[in-house]
Amino acid sequence: MHVAVCTLLSQSGYYEVEQVDEDGWPHFKQLKEIPTWSLMEQENILKDHILLYFDTKEI
Secondary structure, eight states: OHHHHHHHHHTTTSEEEEEEOTTSOEEEEEOSOOOOOOHHHHHHHHHHHHHHHHHHHTO
């Protein structure tokens, strides 16, 4: 779940991949503080980022 959230929020500059380990797992570095969002805001932001992810990956 952590990898998924970091991957999604990296699209908005909150995280970036710092390295990929020998097993192929990405390790992220936080670039900026994540705002305190309400539960509804969190849900909507993740939904928007999921749609953006699939749009950019052409899946």
